[in-house]
Amino acid sequence: MKAVIQRVTRASVAVDGIEHNSIGHGFLVLLGVHRDDSQDDIDWIVRKIAGLRVLEDSNGRMNESLKSKGGEILLISQFTLIASNRKGNRPSFNEAANPEKGDEYYSKVAVALSEALNNSVKIGVFGANMQVSLVNDGPVTILFDTRNKE
Numbered sequence: 001m002k003a004v005i006q007r008v009t010r011a012s013v014a015v016d017g018i019e020h021n022s023i024g025h026g027f028l029v030l031l032g033v034h035r036d037d038s039q040d041d042i043d044w045i046v047r048k049i050a051g052l053r054v055l056e057d058s059n060g061r062m063n064e065s066l067k068s069k070g071g072e073i074l075l076i077s078q079f080t081l082i083a084s085n086r087k088g089n090r091p092s093f094n095e096a097a098n099p100e101k102g103d104e105y106y107s108k109v110a111v112a113l114s115e116a117l118n119n120s121v122k123i124g125v126f127g128a129n130m131q132v133s134l135v136n137d138g139p140v141t142i143l144f145d146t147r148n149k150e
Helices: 039-051 099-117
Strands: 001-017 018-023 027-031 061-066 072-077 128-145
Touching: 001 072, 018 072, 027 061, 027 128, 039 099, 039 128, 072 099, 072 128
Parallel strands: 027 072
Antiparallel strands: 001 018, 001 027, 001 128
């Protein structure tokens, strides 16, 4: 599982030109599910996102989490994060989860994040062609990969 977390002042997702969801201050999370992911991967990535301390404290330092400071999450499924670019110029998506597993794990991550943060998580539309807009705050962008737990 891979996640790209962007600290934002606002973000939104639209499908067919119609806004589906939006948030104010918080995190835009792009999530890709690998075919070999398990519940352990869900647990790890949720713990990392929920505990991520990149919000400013009273001294202007990145030291607060969404849970301690408040804020929202917009979670977007993005299987292309699992792309392999080892050969040629056309990415391979063979390692991405099939749509059924991808949708199931995407939903599980949304529910687990909602529970961890005591706040509802807004989501995109799984499998849809979405238009995502954001204003990255900082900019701050953090990457998590359950296959490379740094």
